Amino acid sequence: MATLDHNDKKVIGKRVVRNEDPRLLTGQAQYVDDVDLPGMAHAAMFRSEYAHARILSLDVSKARAYPGVLAVFTADDMGADCYPGPPLVSPPPTVKDVVFNSRRQVPLVKEKVRHAGEVIAVVVAETRYIAEDAADLIDIEYEPLPVVADIEQALEADSPLVHDDLDSNLAAQLIQTKGDYEAARKSADVLIRRRFTIERGTAAAMENRGIVAQWDAKSESLTVWDTTQAPIPIRNGLAARLGLSESKVRVIAPFIGGGFGPKIMMFYSEEMLVPWLAIKLNRPVKWIEDRRENFYATTQERGQVHDVEMAFTRDGKILGIKDDFIHDTGAYDPYGLTTPLNTQSHVMGGYDIKNFTSEFKVAFTNKTIVTPMRGAGRPHGVYVIERMMDIAAKELGIDRVEIRRRNLIQPDAFPYEHGIIDQAFAPLIFDSGNYQAALDETLKAIGYEKFVKEEQPRYRAEGRRVGIGVLPFIETTGVGPYEGARVTVEANGKIAVATGVGTQGQGHFTSFAQIVAEQVGVDVTDVRITTGDSAHFNWGTGTFASRGAVVAGNAMHAAAVMVRKKIFKLASKVLNAPEEELELENGVVRVADIPQSSISLKDLAVLANPLRGAVEPGTEPGLEATAYYGPQYGPTAFGVHAMIAEIDPETMMIKILRYVVTEDCGTILNPLILEGQVHGGVALGLGNAYYEKLHFDENAQLLNASFMDYLLVGSTEMPRIDVRHLETRSPLNELGTKGAGEAGAIPVPALFAQTMEDALYDYNFEIRETPLNPNRLFEIVREEKTT
Amino acid sequence: MKLSGEYVFDGPREEVWKLVRDPEVLMKCMPGTQTVNKISDSEFTGEVTVRIGPFAGVFTGRVIISDEIPPQSCTLTVEGTGKIGFLKGVGAIEMTELEGQKTLMKYSGEAQIGGKVASVGQRLFDTVSKTMMKQGLDTLNGFLKSNAA
Numbered sequence: 001m002a003t004l005d006h007n008d009k010k011v012i013g014k015r016v017v018r019n020e021d022p023r024l025l026t027g028q029a030q031y032v033d034d035v036d037l038p039g040m041a042h043a044a045m046f047r048s049e050y051a052h053a054r055i056l057s058l059d060v061s062k063a064r065a066y067p068g069v070l071a072v073f074t075a076d077d078m079g080a081d082c083y084p085g086p087p088l089v090s091p092p093p094t095v096k097d098v099v100f101n102s103r104r105q106v107p108l109v110k111e112k113v114r115h116a117g118e119v120i121a122v123v124v125a126e127t128r129y130i131a132e133d134a135a136d137l138i139d140i141e142y143e144p145l146p147v148v149a150d151i152e153q154a155l156e157a158d159s160p161l162v163h164d165d166l167d168s169n170l171a172a173q174l175i176q177t178k179g180d181y182e183a184a185r186k187s188a189d190v191l192i193r194r195r196f197t198i199e200r201g202t203a204a205a206m207e208n209r210g211i212v213a214q215w216d217a218k219s220e221s222l223t224v225w226d227t228t229q230a231p232i233p234i235r236n237g238l239a240a241r242l243g244l245s246e247s248k249v250r251v252i253a254p255f256i257g258g259g260f261g262p263k264i265m266m267f268y269s270e271e272m273l274v275p276w277l278a279i280k281l282n283r284p285v286k287w288i289e290d291r292r293e294n295f296y297a298t299t300q301e302r303g304q305v306h307d308v309e310m311a312f313t314r315d316g317k318i319l320g321i322k323d324d325f326i327h328d329t330g331a332y333d334p335y336g337l338t339t340p341l342n343t344q345s346h347v348m349g350g351y352d353i354k355n356f357t358s359e360f361k362v363a364f365t366n367k368t369i370v371t372p373m374r375g376a377g378r379p380h381g382v383y384v385i386e387r388m389m390d391i392a393a394k395e396l397g398i399d400r401v402e403i404r405r406r407n408l409i410q411p412d413a414f415p416y417e418h419g420i421i422d423q424a425f426a427p428l429i430f431d432s433g434n435y436q437a438a439l440d441e442t443l444k445a446i447g448y449e450k451f452v453k454e455e456q457p458r459y460r461a462e463g464r465r466v467g468i469g470v471l472p473f474i475e476t477t478g479v480g481p482y483e484g485a486r487v488t489v490e491a492n493g494k495i496a497v498a499t500g501v502g503t504q505g506q507g508h509f510t511s512f513a514q515i516v517a518e519q520v521g522v523d524v525t526d527v528r529i530t531t532g533d534s535a536h537f538n539w540g541t542g543t544f545a546s547r548g549a550v551v552a553g554n555a556m557h558a559a560a561v562m563v564r565k566k567i568f569k570l571a572s573k574v575l576n577a578p579e580e581e582l583e584l585e586n587g588v589v590r591v592a593d594i595p596q597s598s599i600s601l602k603d604l605a606v607l608a609n610p611l612r613g614a615v616e617p618g619t620e621p622g623l624e625a626t627a628y629y630g631p632q633y634g635p636t637a638f639g640v641h642a643m644i645a646e647i648d649p650e651t652m653m654i655k656i657l658r659y660v661v662t663e664d665c666g667t668i669l670n671p672l673i674l675e676g677q678v679h680g681g682v683a684l685g686l687g688n689a690y691y692e693k694l695h696f697d698e699n700a701q702l703l704n705a706s707f708m709d710y711l712l713v714g715s716t717e718m719p720r721i722d723v724r725h726l727e728t729r730s731p732l733n734e735l736g737t738k739g740a741g742e743a744g745a746i747p748v749p750a751l752f753a754q755t756m757e758d759a760l761y762d763y764n765f766e767i768r769e770t771p772l773n774p775n776r777l778f779e780i781v782r783e784e785k786t787t
Numbered sequence: 788m789k790l791s792g793e794y795v796f797d798g799p800r801e802e803v804w805k806l807v808r809d810p811e812v813l814m815k816c817m818p819g820t821q822t823v824n825k826i827s828d829s830e831f832t833g834e835v836t837v838r839i840g841p842f843a844g845v846f847t848g849r850v851i852i853s854d855e856i857p858p859q860s861c862t863l864t865v866e867g868t869g870k871i872g873f874l875k876g877v878g879a880i881e882m883t884e885l886e887g888q889k890t891l892m893k894y895s896g897e898a899q900i901g902g903k904v905a906s907v908g909q910r911l912f913d914t915v916s917k918t919m920m921k922q923g924l925d926t927l928n929g930f931l932k933s934n935a936a
Contacts, residue, residue, distance in 0.1 A: 049873055049902035049903075050873075050901060116901065116902075116906075138872045144875075292903070292906060293908065296906070322819060552928055588900075697788075697905070699901065701901045701905040701906065704906070704910075705906030705907055706907045706910070707909075708910070709909070709910055
């Protein structure tokens with residue numbers, strides 16, 4: 001284990017058990033579906049079965065007449081209120097010659113459906129059963145249209161159009177360059193060209209989406225419980241849509257059973273509909289997504305096709321890379337260019353590459369909308385560069401670890417400026433890193449040398465195919481614009497903290513509490529965190545881009561530091577001692593050398609908010625502070641994954657024998673929580689490598705919209721993961737944190753491919769696609785063998 | 788989705804053809820058929836109850852027979868919609884005489900399915916359609932034999 005320098009910290013970095021677990025484990029945590037209000041009505045969505053079709057007629061009269069139905073709305077019934085949601089990320093970046101055609105989803109489709117699962121009508125009834133039964137009575141007639149199912153065909157001249165008002169299905173196009181790739185390729189000893197295909201999966205959060213909205217006509221105020229990762233923007237957007245003051249709209253994102261990205265949208269159709277219905281009907285309305293709806297209607301990710309060329313010297317030094325790719329955005333593009341920009345940011349990996357050019361085209365297709373999903377374009381970039389490194393190693397006859405070592409950015413090269421923009425349109429700068437150290441740590445932990453020299457030859461002699469894979473990755477994290485936090489010492493001596501970000505299982509109630517406890521000198525369990533409730537904190541953007549620990553964390557830290565100052569200032573007065581002589585520990589301020597001269601935070605909080613007397617001019621009552629943090633650009637975390645796995649070449653069934661992760665995300669807040677994040681990420685990564693794939697047919701009909709057919713990684717497939725920690729603090733923020741939320745998932749498909757090629761050493765094949773499955777891998781191995 | 792296969796009937800080709808073109812017979816043969824209405828000699832509508840995996844529901848459909856060369860071959864265009872999804876397909880039937888008063892039927896077609904049946908039942912569709920086909924043709928063969936008897 002690498003050394004962790006926590007000598008100066010009391011709480012941060014400690015393996016503290018989670019504050020939220022007792023509530024979660026005893027069923028006391030409130031989820032959206034737990035909200036049960038008097039008079040609550042239930043909504044069911046009537047969705048399109050076709051991926052692309054014109055609606056010729058729609059008759060909801062039988063549904064309306066069904067006993068127990070309160071209302072049925074179509075786009076016509078919604079009238080002027082039926083307009084598209086706002087762009088979630090805007091405007092497009094100011095890169096030369098950028099193309100961006102913004103097309104956003106509507107609450108209810110009127111004329112033409114653009115993917116299977118789009119909402120055409122909504123039924124509200126006394127129960128969900130009645131609503132579903134009534135929705136079955138809706139008569140609709142479609143004119144099926146030719147379907148855009150393939151991202152390459154989508155951009156061909158004769159392709160049907162997803163959006164008839166556009167000349168093509170091109171949603172966006174953007175070129176970024178660095179150095180001079182053309183010159184680099186001319187001076188190269190070796191050029192390597194490949195094509196890579198990455199296909200769609202779904203986040204498959206344990207909890208599906210859900211919304212409950214309650215309208216109080218007397219106070220003209222709206223309360224919405226929403227499984228969103230971005231409660232404050234949803235509040236602001238809903239207020240704007242509904243013509244209400246922001247102060248009259250409260251959005252609560254309570255406990256959420258997994259977000260992974262798709263739970264941040266502006267807006268989902270149902271998110272626009274349910275609050276509107278509650279006001280229109282003056283009754284609370286609930287809609288909870290079912291699993292099949294989740295497969296169609298919740299956003300997805302990962303469809304890309306890459307054409308790559310890399311220029312190398314004979315000794316394996318990278319001279320440059322050219323990566324042109326098509327990105328599938330589905331039927332609409334509300335989330336702008338975040339995902340393909342992330343791919344561009346990661347396609348150079350952690351390597352020192354001077355010459356780079358990359359053009360991406362974003363294509364509209366008749367498939368579910370694409371928005372970031374844990375990894376968010378990063379796994380694609382890492383897959384491309386790491387596959388290319390493996391191929392180059394073979395072609396140049398250089399050891400695959402060695403070729404990487406020769407190209408990694410060196411520790412003294414930071415901050416490393418790429419000269420292109422990242423997902424937040426900020427300059428892509430790697431703030432700090434020590435990539436070699438992470439590589440060495442991992443090689444040591446997995447026993448690389450011993451395995452290659454002793455174990456593997458022994459396995460091979462026994463006829464067993466056991467392979468090893470090792471590769472590095474980077475993760476850009478913690479982007480702006482900002483988050484905030486308010487820290488209050490309450491009169492009971494406990495610390496109340498509120499922030500605008502939502503929580504979906506990341507352990508915020510503990511890691512944030514540690515940050516505050518560190519400054520305010522209380523036990524972690526005495527810090528009560530409130531996340532994702534607009535009534536508690538008014539400002540914020542949301543939980544995404546591995547940014548909680550960085551952006552909200554540093555806001556928390558700043559507010560806690562301010563409160564600490566207030567505590568010392570007041571205590572100094574009360575105890576009649578200079579601030580430098582005071583100590584703050586266990587909820588008590590004492591004079592260092594006179595332990596009996598002390599005051600508890602509880603008493604101090606009461607004194608700070610007096611009922612008589614006067615608050616001094618220029619001061620504020622209470623021991624409270626609010627602070628914000630917004631980075632100019634985000635810190636970049638990094639790590640190395642390694643795997644030893646055995647494969648049976650007849651069944652292609654695998655067994656992972658060892659799995660090591662070295663994660664360096666700067667200052668560690670809580671290693672326990674960090675390891676949990678890494679474990680979860682690896683589970684998704686393995687899914688993206690060998691299990692999880694959404695199968696669409698040529699008509700863009702999803703063929704495996706259930707967990708009977710969509711294969712998730714279960715506990716039996718998960719290896720034991722040995723997580724190693726390194727801490728290269730980010731110089732960009734006070735805490736020195738970097739994000740880690742997506743890290744685990746990012747390198748796994750590339751690592752898996754490398755490991756399989758090594759295991760099946762006696763077959764001549766190359767993996768250029770992900771996700772694989774046993775069947776597909778068998779085909780690839782056989783195809784290449786025969787050609 | 789592609790569907791193809793062959794079946795040997797225990798009867799002469801003309802007899803088989805006659806039965807295939809009789810809506811009353813078809814209704815009895817097609818498992819789950821509720822009603823068949825003859826619109827014209829080459830167009831029928833009807834309702835069929837289908838169960839695929841977790842879904843069961845009524846499909847309202849239309850069958851159009853074209854390119855008919857009695858008693859040899861024809862093309863069937865099938866369209867069905869229901870609360871559990873939709874189906875569109877085109878299939879070709881070809882019959883050849885075999886020795887011993889037997890008839891070989893070859894069928895091949897392509898179907899497009901959507902909605903719930905596609906998303907959840909796809910995995911079962913192949914087996915279900917083959918089973919239904921076999922059941923139907925067995926019944927038809929039964930009629931053929933009882934007519935001959």
